[in-house]
Amino acid sequence: MPKKVCIVGAGPSGLVAAKSLLHDAPNTFDVTLFDSQTRIGGLWPSHKDDSTGLLHPRMLANQSKHTVQFSDLAWPEDSPQLPRAWQVGQYLDRYLQAYCSEAKLRLGTCVKTAEPLATDGLKSGWRVKTCSLEGEVKEDVFDYLIVASGFFGRPALPSLAHGDHEIPVIHSSQYRDLERLLGKHSGPGGKILVVGGQMSGVEIAGTIASHLSSAVHSPGPSPIPNPEKYSVHHLIQQPVWVIPLHTSPKPTASAPPFLPLDLSSYNLSNRVHPLTNSQGHISLEAAKITHSLYQTALGTNQSIFSPAITVSAADTDNPPYLAVSDNYMDFVRSGLISVSRGKLESLSGRVAMMSPSGEQISDVAAVVLATGFEASSSISFLPEPIQETLSLKQSDLNNTVALAFHGTYHPRVANLGFVGFYRSPYWGIMEMQARFLATLWASGGPSAPSLPPALKEALSTDTSIERTVGLRSDPRASQFPMGDYAWLMQEFAAALGVERVPHPGKMPRLPPADKEMNILTPARYPSKTLTEFQQAQVAKSLKQTETTAWAGVTLAKFxxxxxxxxxxxxxxxxxxxxxxxxxxxxxxxxxxxxxxxxxxxxxxxxxxxxxxxxxxxxxxxxxxxxxxxxxxxxxxxxxxxxxxxxxxxxxxxxxxxxxxxxxxxxxxxxxxxxxxxxxxxxxxxxxxxxxxxxxxxxxxxxxxxxxxxxxxxxxxxxxxxxxxxxxxxxxxxxxxxxxxxxx
Known part of the structure; x- marks a missing residue:
């Protein structure tokens, strides 16, 4: 009889988990997906006016469609290279129809508790209590439980966000437009203060500046009164490299070609093999090398835009931080965005106080907190002893769960799995995590004699938990401490016996290695057994990447x-x-x-x-x-x-x-x-x-x-x-x- 699996979350992590259990281990698992939302997709909205998620539906993905995909479902030929958030939601709906029709889907249903069952002192299943939007409470028993409810559980907000303020104070995930941000407060003008200097801070500062610019310079009435009286003030703690969505694989060329940034970043020809982990603890030497690579890619230390965002020689001793935006830097240069370094200490009226400088930012019209997310709500349904075993603390700046084998399970709770609890959850990693759990559980668990030898060897040498816990207090921890994407794909592939397939044809040769491009995409790691439909999708996806690379390098595309x-x-x-x-x-x-x-x-x-x-x-x-x-x-x-x-x-x-x-x-x-x-x-x-x-x-x-x-x-x-x-x-x-x- 198939083993029953409960998957909490019907976003990309939950969907790929369901698909892997159903297709990689056929007739082995009976899968039920729960999601508190009334739609699938998780963070990703289902249409361009969908405001129910944490992402603006028209937000551009900061990776191309070649990376924002699973291995065996290609994007339509006419889809943009950089999809909007709502288009990603539509991709997920296609994925559901293609691969998850056998799963039971219970939307609008919140998982309240998941208690482990005990038989002769051994954990042998889960009693899961759920509640629907209509208030119907149910209990079901499952053999396995997968947490796919997301690393980005809910916005992480400082204490001042909960106070009574005379100006709007919101989290960056709530921002949609100027009219809704400023509301009844719009008109007098002032600074829209964006707090937080990593990915979401840079992105939302650039977005708000774009909306202000459009409100001032578009024909017809403005969405807010006096838009020309507003500007963006961005508060950061350290300089961050801001990369545009398209970079050049030949940045020193007089007529540089351009490609979506991930196609150049994930060119394995520029890496030494076998790959080693470039994330985690960043040594002084590694920091300087990476800073130098970013400066070469941009052609500047960013001083051409503003002294406030210059990455100085002293800054290159520290681990580098990266953000992605097409227009942020030039808005800084134009003055529509001004930048200060420090922390937001307090807010009184329309005045913000910074620390440690004590500087005041006056005439603040609204505050947008790009302060990240916390994952604790995503495992709140688990019993406290299990939460303690996983050792997720709200004070942990890395927001990590102590899990074995690159964020997939804990040896002391072997029937509990995780997919997508990974900072920067590139889709290839989610798919590999799902495959890992399908293989592990189909084989009988981490100590089962039927466990494939390569997987048994990988588990015996795994140090993921120790590395994760150690990085929590490491002052030289990287921006993405959970692992280098390409290295993780290599490690999962080796453990699972998944071969990386070659590009279908010749690829452009590029400096500095003077080798053919070897671009890492999820489609390079297809499942070992593929249906005719899956084979066609893999081939289509690989061909799209090959065509895009040639067009960018030789035909002036982008x-x-x-x-x-x-x-x-x-x-x-x-x-x-x-x-x-x-x-x-x-x-x-x-x-x-x-x-x-x-x-x-x-x-x-x-x-x-x-x-x-x-x-x-x-x-x-x-x-x-x-x-x-x-x-x-x-x-x-x-x-x-x-x-x-x-x-x-x-x-x-x-x-x-x-x-x-x-x-x-x-x-x-x-x-x-x-x-x-x-x-x-x-x-x-x-x-x-x-x-x-x-x-x-x-x-x-x-x-x-x-x-x-x-x-x-x-x-x-x-x-x-x-x-x-x-x-x-x-x-x-x-x-x-x-x-x-x-x-």
């Missing part, structure tokens, strides 16, 4: 996005105009050009916008405002200004420039031109000719043809400067404009 991202803010503009006709004077323009970020608008692309707004996301755009003085060669000087709207289309992977309406210069009118990037000839991308990324465009305006040439000069991921030249010829025009933009 360059338009990298350019668009790096335009944000203000540029110094010097432009020469040389005219061959006396009716158009020659001269020189000196001024500024501002790229002001806002939500994508409908003007000029109505049908496309409506489709994207329904099925995806219309994206972001810039209002471009150029102002300065034109000094003509005939001695006349006059003030000059012009406006455009710049857009990026993910579908086309193109930047486009639009004229603005004459009667409303905040609105786009019609297309000026699309920018086509020129793929460098073989070898030139590595800097032989010293040129950056060239691009061309053309536009016929009545009888006049505009021949447009761009040159974008990067330093690693950031635009250093760029040029824009027009040659205009027609019956009444014959001139050339050559402009240079610099920070």
């Amino acid at each position: 360059v338009a996005r990298a350019v668009f991202r790096s335009l944000l803010g203000e540029w110094k503009l010097e432009r020469d105009l040389i005219s061959k006709l006396p009716s158009h004077p020659s001269g020189h323009f000196t001024g500024t050009a501002k790229f002001l970020l806002r939500d994508g608008t409908r003007d000029g692309r109505e049908s496309e916008f409506d489709r994207l707004n329904k099925d995806g996301d219309p994206g972001l755009e810039y209002l471009y405002i150029e102002e300065g003085d034109f000094r003509a060669t005939n001695g006349l000087t006059f003030r000059a200004t012009r406006r455009y709207v710049w857009r990026y289309s993910e579908e086309k992977d193109k930047v486009s420039v639009w004229f603005v309406k004459t009667d409303d210069q905040n609105r786009a009118d019609y297309l000026f031109h699309e920018v086509d990037f020129v793929v460098p000839k073989s070898g030139k991308q590595d800097g032989e000719d010293g040129k950056g990324w060239e691009a061309t465009a053309g536009h016929l305006c009545i009888d006049d043809f505009y021949d447009v040439r761009y040159l974008f000069n990067f330093k690693a991921v950031n635009l250093r400067d760029w040029g824009l030249a027009y040659t205009v010829k027609g019956p009444k025009k014959d001139y050339k404009i050559d402009g240079v933009y610099s920070r």
Whole structure:
């Protein structure tokens, strides 16, 4: 008779646990999934207006679809490289339909208690008490229990969050938009104080700044009164490296190619094999090496943006911290985000006090606490003695449970398993943890004679519990102490006898190793037995990664996005105009050009916008405002200004420039031109000719043809400067404009 398994949580961890039990050990387990929510997905919302989870439904995943997936379910071909949170929720719904139909699904049902049963003094099952939303209480008995209720159990809030304040104080997971944040308090302006300098702090500061920028610069009414009177003040404790969503596998090239950051990060060709754990205790030497790698990837120690976020030489002695955001750094440079170092000590009225400096931050309009999450609520249904065995303490900054074999079980409670209790739960790790439990329990447990030899050997040498507990008090513990993703995948694969399959075809060769890319994705580790459907999904997923890598390295894919991202803010503009006709004077323009970020608008692309707004996301755009003085060669000087709207289309992977309406210069009118990037000839991308990324465009305006040439000069991921030249010829025009933009 199949063993009954209770899985607490129907997010990605719970779903992959159910699938592994049902498919990797067929006819062995009877699975029931419980979730207190009325939908599956856990953190991940099910649609773009779903506000029931801890994630903003339109938040971009900070890993690409090649990493945010399980091994045997590929994303649809037309899905974006970086899915939104609600699209991840839809992926999980497809996964449920494909693999978990045999599981019993009890949504809207909270697990209240799980008590171990005892037979002759031995633990031999669990009595699980549940309560539905309607108040129906039930008890069921199970042989095994899996905790998949999440590392991010609930927001971790400091004591001041619970006080009575005259301004809004919320956790970052609650933020959705400016209107809901400020509510009845909106209008007078001030600083939106974001507290917390790791992943969520950087991400939410950048998001709020983006919303403020859009509120100020979009046409039509603003969602809040006086948005121009607000700014973001970000309070951090130490400098953090902020990486954009696309990085370059050749950061020193004059025309660097771009890929989603995880495809470069998980290129195993840049690692020494067999892999060793790069996380945990970080030595002084390891810290300096990693800081150096981040600085090379960014092309800067971040001082080009602001002294407040500079990673100084003294900082490189400490373990590095990493965050991901496309627009945070340039908002800091523009001044919309200001940064201070310290801790929030107290809040009185609209004044925040910092420690240890004693500095005051005045005119605070709202506080957003990016103070992380605590996991204790996720195991609150377990008896106190078992909680003590697992030794999870709310005071533990690492928020870890003392578990064996990389966060999967505890030897003293062998019929209790964990999936997804792993900080930064990359989907490959969740899948491996689920496979581990399926194999362990199908074999009879950690001491069973039928346990596969490789797994028995791995368990006998495992030191996960000791390492986890030791890191809790280690001042040199890494940002993600539970283990290096690639190393963990290697360790799980070796223990389970899972082979990493090769890429289906040749991959691009890259420096510094001059080896073919060897990109780690979950699909590289398929199950040992696959159905025809699973084989097709694995093949599709591997092909998608291969195609993306080649497109990024050789075909200029993602360059338009990298350019668009790096335009944000203000540029110094010097432009020469040389005219061959006396009716158009020659001269020189000196001024500024501002790229002001806002939500994508409908003007000029109505049908496309409506489709994207329904099925995806219309994206972001810039209002471009150029102002300065034109000094003509005939001695006349006059003030000059012009406006455009710049857009990026993910579908086309193109930047486009639009004229603005004459009667409303905040609105786009019609297309000026699309920018086509020129793929460098073989070898030139590595800097032989010293040129950056060239691009061309053309536009016929009545009888006049505009021949447009761009040159974008990067330093690693950031635009250093760029040029824009027009040659205009027609019956009444014959001139050339050559402009240079610099920070």
